[in-house]
């Protein structure tokens with residue numbers, strides 16, 4: 001007795017498994033990314049979390065569980081003995097500066113994105129490439145350029161002096177929070193333009209014509225149609241700028257002076273000069289959680305506003 | 311058409327986009343309270359003409375008057391027109407009530423009055439209770455009605471509609487055609503309706519302007535357009551038409567006799583005006599449903615020809631036949647109502663049949 005030769009080639013067991021389970025195919029496709037994510041993101045965060053519960057003993061690390069680092073970072077809030085207010089104050093100040101940076105960036109980016117979306121007809125791509133030209137130079141170099149512009153003998157001061165408008169260099173230009181704000185806003189403006197541009201570009205032009213047709217002038221139409229429809233892009237841009245700038249340490253270090261120091265500088269020094277990794281880790285985690293809470297509150301308030309508008 | 315005065319006057323209006331003449335020297339009037347359609351193939355300039363009326367485009371040449379007022383330099387938000395957009399353009403961030411009430415913000419109405427008006431509109435478009443729906447919770451037909459209500463609530467002197475039924479399925483479209491027509495009669499507002507669907511235009515309009523390549527070919531009532539088109543293009547665009555090339559042979563008691571090649575001599579109805587000259591080249595046009603299909607030679611002495619059945623299509627209420635005649639490549643189209651079942655004498659392919667038509671069914675057009 002001979003069985004007939006199979007007409008259809010039988011799939012292997014592995015093939016059949018993937019054929020039957022869509023989730024398995026999905027994860028298989030994701031796996032390279034997933035591996036990188038786990039190694040490059042989760043692992044450091046896990047290490048950070050672990051360190052934040054340990055203690056630095058000069059050159060070695062004592063791995064017994066302790067909350068002392070958190071007490072040092074946050075203890076001032078509940079009046080713990082020996083806890084200094086500096087960390088909380090710095091965190092608060094960093095948030096304020098970041099908020100200022102975010103608002104400034106959005107105010108700068110929105111008109112630009114609007115112009116790009118509605119006024120530029122030809123060569124849109126060229127404009128977008130031009131926006132990203134500054135990114136071809138290093139971040140550090142751009143910060144130094146600002147130092148040259150704002151510095152004691154910098155472009156602005158020497159320019160104003162040679163014009164006879166001022167007799168002595170202005171000292172308030174550099175080494176203060178305002179300088180940090182200016183430099184950060186410049187560095188992030190291009191990132192903020194794109195999400196706003198996308199949300200504006202997506203707006204169906206017939207909606208704008210419909211609003212005009214129903215009696216709206218240009219300003220009325222902007223507030224009733226264009227602005228509300230671009231809010232998602234503005235929120236995305238805002239978060240894109242706010243979240244990373246809170247922890248920035250390069251800019252405050254280079255142009256902030258003592259006044260413009262931010263939480264990032266303290267954290268960096270814990271991992272460097274001060275050599276207290278556990279405290280640095282605890283501060284990092286406190287900062288991350290604080291940012292998350294602020295962002296969540298912000299999104300919640302926005303969603304309330306959206307519901308009310310309906 | 312209705313004898314009332316013109317609400318829209320278009321005087322030698324042109325709109326050029328670079329080298330494209332989207333509208334090319336167009337002049338006509340639209341009467342107050344009229345349901346006026348702009349009909350034409352894709353790209354002929356219908357939307358452009360509507361946008362000129364709405365104020366989204368300014369004419370390159372010529373003038374537009376609405377209710378006696380020149381519209382040159384008048385912005386869309388200051389014109390007594392409102393538009394229903396082809397895509398409906400429902401504001402996605404506003405609910406139905408806010409969409410409908412959008413244009414009344416400056417009307418100086420109290421909240422109660424505004425609500426009353428919106429309710430009235432929801433009633434009119436048969437969507438009461440839909441007020442709090444979000445824009446994305448609506449079907450195509452519902453969106454179309456809301457776009458209509460949003461424009462109508464402003465009580466414009468002229469309502470402009472750009473293929474408002476284009477996105478709907480056939481059944482809903484036919485329903486909306488009747489509804490829209492009834493609504494227009496109710497509110498008494500002048501409608502300028504753009505469509506590329508000739509049947510839709512015939513069903514709904516008081517008058518139709520047939521447009522081709524930016525020019526208006528003919529403006530007439532549906533009946534006149536269908537029965538006496540003024541050129542080959544209109545005749546071919548509205549309904550189906552059989553065309554034959556011919557030469558005028560003689561005039562007999564105000565009837566023309568045309569030598570139409572394979573058809574032989576064709577006699578036409580009496581001509582009241584503009585008799586074609588003898589020897590003139592001319593096109594003879596006959597509608598398919600005006601041609602009779604006979605099993606044997608009818609007794610008439612003229613307007614008769616023999617042919618062979620080349621194809622037949624059964625459409626339920628009517629049938630289409632295609633009859634080949636000697637000396638002509640394209641078969642002649644014949645349409646017949648299926649009043650009594652199907653024609654029992656009709657055998658099938660290649661069966662000899664006789665075609666005949668009345669003198670007053672013949673239309674003469676310039677070649």
Ligand SMILES: Nc1ncnc2c1ncn2[C@@H]1O[C@H](COP(=O)(O)OP(=O)(O)OP(=O)(O)O)[C@@H](O)[C@H]1O
Pocket residue numbers: 327330331332350351352353354355356357358359506
């Ligand atoms: N903004 C514009 N720039 C350049 N050409 C245009 C513009 N708008 C329309 N046209 C051209 O003008 C002509 C008429 O366009 P229009 O949109 O009026 O056609 P339509 O009759 O509405 O066609 P459809 O039935 O496809 O909507 C077309 O050839 C089109 O390419």
Ligand SMILES: [Mg+2]
Pocket residue numbers: 356357358
């Ligand atoms: Mg169009």
